[in-house]
Amino acid sequence: MPLSSLFSGTPDRSRRALLRGFALSPFAVTGFGAATTAARAEAQDAGLIAPNACILTPEVTEGPYYVDPGLVRADITEDRQGVGLEMKLQVVDTECRPIEGARVDIWHCDALGNYSGFAGQGSDARADTGDQTFLRGTQASDARGIATFRTIYPGWYRGRTTHIHYKVFLDENTVLTSQVFFPDALSEYLFRSVAPYNERGAERDTLNGADRIAQAAGDGAFAFVQEQPDRYVAALVVGVSRDARSPASGGALVPPRQG
Template sequence: MTNRRELLRLLAASAPAAAGIGLWPSSLQAQAERAGLIAANVCSLSPEVTEGPFYLDPNLVRRDIREDRGGVPMTMNVQVVTADCRPINGARVDLWHCDAQGNYSGFARQGSDNTRDTRGQTFLRGTQISGNGGQVAFQTIFPGWYRGRTTHMHFKVILGRDEALTGQIFFPDALSQYVFENASAYDRAALQDTTNVDDWIAIDAGEGAYAQVKERSDGYDASLVVAVDYTERRGASVTRGAEYELATGT
């Protein structure tokens, strides 16, 4: 039998290299699910990375953040947990990313060519508060790309009044290439110039920042477990209970 501490050790030892993101052993994924985790990516406290471009808080608590943006449908599931993988309820999660053409909402000089003005717009931005299990889910699209960066999303986790973590979410290069080559919303005159292995932010973030992606009939479901430094005074609560007992995978 494997306890929660041993599960964390196994996750850390089995995290795939960047070239094989998403290829966690099925036995380990099953153990993570039995432990109440939505993905097997978590190895330790999630690393802080640069906030990146164009954060703003439009005060939009909502699940569906697409507005008028076209693209391949994706549900982005995020689970906020403590360092020992106990879900945190009441955590605020902000998510934002560019559209299929590489534009963020709310700012001038958007896209790889810096010509699009999206001031006053709020597409592909939203906030949710984690409920039971520390989970939130955003209905969105697969993100596009812009010059100098690999495909990614941005997120913040806020506990009470404290910003607990700012991070980015990454996806398999093969999936990005497939989407960009086959979905018309992503048609561009240029080809994506940066992939995961070339992106220094993705490299710094490590394997634990890559979403676990599952295909569905109309798009994709992506999941990421985010482990943050938790203290009781931050105004959220931890789901407590008996230690999970997990069957050892073979």
């Protein structure tokens, strides 16, 4: 049900109080699926997919490995091996109303810490994936503001904690660039116990608390993660101001090509 329907007939003052309550609800980021039952229920009742509701998402660096291949696809895995992940990003405005038709791009490294589309990168600065497009894609948000991607749980590389990059385009000028972060406990378990993550012969050097970008992004940038029999499902509510103008937009958008 659209968020506007859930709030129809509700006085603006009461609605704002409810949204503030979401924003102030405790949201644990040290474990996965750790939000309180009450916070999860309130978010679900309001049509939201995660309890990090109604917090404007801060702009953070897009990182060194952004390209715009224009790949419009829900499954971005290609040939990459790893634990299945369904990544859901729900785009909402400052009143927590879903934004339909936003363009959402995501990209992240594989289990070994390598991105597609670049040479001389990865933890060993030797990988050349310049002609590849794995773990990159574009989707349009649906009527509930949700863009869903099928991928793998991201790995790590030196100097950064585990993360997924994303961009949200509302139009030619309104662009949000940010990152999604994951619970350390879950990442540590996968990286130590599950192939191919545990085949690297090294332990990651940066946890969430030591990552300056994660700290700048704040608690609202941590995904709410639930375990399913065949994958993990990660959800994040992304608050975007329609009046915002991103310094990272760089002018007119390049229309995505189908593929």
